[in-house]
Amino acid sequence: MAEKPKSVVLTVVAAAVFAGLGRMVLQKVKADRAARASKVAGPLDEKTRAWISDVVRTPRR
Structure with a gap:
């Protein structure tokens, strides 16, 4: 009879763990998404885009 309550507790703990992990993933x-949306100050023009591309591709010395 002691086995049944243990299995119920294990099931509840497992469900709580999975719910917590799911919540962490959603957060x-x-x-x-919020960080990606807030880091862009505005649309970039072609000159700025080319400069960033050049800086990123140029090997550092």
Whole structure:
């Protein structure tokens, strides 16, 4: 009879762990979206885009 309550507790703990992990994943996705949206100050013109591309591709000395 002691086995049944243990299995119920294990099931509840497992469900809580998976719910917590799911919540953490959703928070991470929301944070990533917010960070991506807030870091862009505005649309980049072609000259700025070319300069950034050149800086990124040029090897550092």
